[in-house]
Amino acid sequence: MKFREESIVKKIAKIRSEIGHKPVESNIIRVLFDDKNNDLVIVAADRSDKSNIIGKGGWVVGRLKEELGVKSIHVVSNSDIILRRYNMELSLTKLKSVINIYNKENPLNNLKILLKYRMEHIYNFNFKNFMETNFYKESKQNQAVVALSGGVDSSFSLILAKYMGFNPVAVTVDPGSIILPKHFHFNIDNLCHDLGVEHHYITVKMDEVIEESLEGKYHPCGRCSKIIEDTVIEYAKKMDIPMVIYGDMLSSGSQSILCENKLIKINLPALLSVTKSEIKNLTLKLGIKGSGFYGCPLLFEVHKKYPHMKKFSLQRIFRETRAGALEPGEALDLAWNLFKKGK
Template sequence: MDTEVKTTALESSKKALDLTYQKNEISKEIYEKLLELHEVRNKDFDEFLAYLKSDITNQNLKKEKAVVAFSGGVDSTTSIIVANNIFEICAVTVRSKYIMDAKTEQSILELTNSLNISHEFIDVNLNPIFEDTKSGKYHPCGRCHSTVEAEILNYAEKNGIKYIIYGDMLSIGHLSIKKVDKGINRLNILSFLSVAKDESRIILNEFKIDINQSYGCQLIRKAHKHKSMQKFTIQRILREVRAQVITPEEGLKNILDVIKI
């Protein structure tokens, strides 16, 4: 990520954090720990890595709970590693046969066991979205994403959890931390820290985690059988390239995955 882009994004996310605290939407302890993490990230990346691996971040802090929307991919796994320095993590995976096979489920279980965090699957009905995708009526991502977010929010509400963490890297700057509903705060922690995908892979490597996935889930690959739907996915990939959260090389690879060249 270009230094100027990173600096601008970090300045914006810092303002969002300050505003959230000024509105009394987060506790002083969480504010201070997020601020500390933000300041370390603003320095040398090796120092940031060392901070994530150290025990000092866990001292003298009674951790509040946070739900992490966990897909088992690079972004959500890195989000857990980063957020675990501040929160007591509960990973929640929204499960459907249309977006997850048995191999992916097993991988998720192995990951959460290795990370030593609690984890739950929540089953969700995606039949209408699948049928509309199969027929070429709608691209699935928007509706699927909304369904997943609603399930995660409902889980947080039922369990009295005030923080939901997502790995989506496009919610940059002031959008990276915000109140969403009933005293619950949404934190896109990688966006908050301007951590690009290649940096996430370095973090995972430091924690001896190797994740190799092709682009997209089963449902989105079903959508790509319709040429008209490929362009919507490609537009998102290009947004990620423009935001510099993925490199042009990775963007090209993902596009080729979409169009199957």
């Protein structure tokens, strides 16, 4: 089946007219169709064109999907793609320099192959399709420690690290259920079992962080993250494992892979300029679901007692949106739940 940009533009104009939307000219750069999955990707010129194609409440793209008889339609903004491609170019340059310095041909070289392929197929790259058709030999030695919280971002990083041949060890820093809820243990244990990954819980005390944040002295996330990062790095050094992988989506481009004292730190989603929807699509296939809310039970209590602290949580959501990791609609849902849950 083949679709042409001109015919899609005409159909969109017709649908908008029929449902009472004002007439606009949709600027479509290209259309790509995946015969195997019956998926259509429409590349709009920018976010305004993307909004016009989707329509209010998704009505336009919903009708278009029905009329074309496809399983799904993904509308992407070319202006967003340009930013993501630029970030990936920075990541690739930094990754190559790390490979040259540390001579880590495998599995960092596998990661380089994935990154280059993703850049070449940026409009319609699909992790599931790539993983079904490309296979990598696993390192005999543990090459990476993955910081696993049980959320979708760190779960994505573990799945990819295992697939790319890092032979990872998963480490979960456990400060107690007020920060790491019991249902996250379920995600962690099941994922590690399904992937066949060695996993360790490391208990830490965060009494001071918990007490002082509940007293309103500060927002807990920064201090909590620092303790978790230090604990994971300490474990990697103790076990003589050369790399640590995180699920951070923000430290993109050249900052997504850092070398400190011969330890390589990789923010995998950021390095690949992955979107939250891509992360959810992959992790859902292994039974990992996001909570739909922002933060942990401790943060919920802090928000409840000190509503002004929500400002700092919102800053994180906005930063991920600005970086292209979150769609505006996803950010709106998180922000809305942040205020709704904290009442």
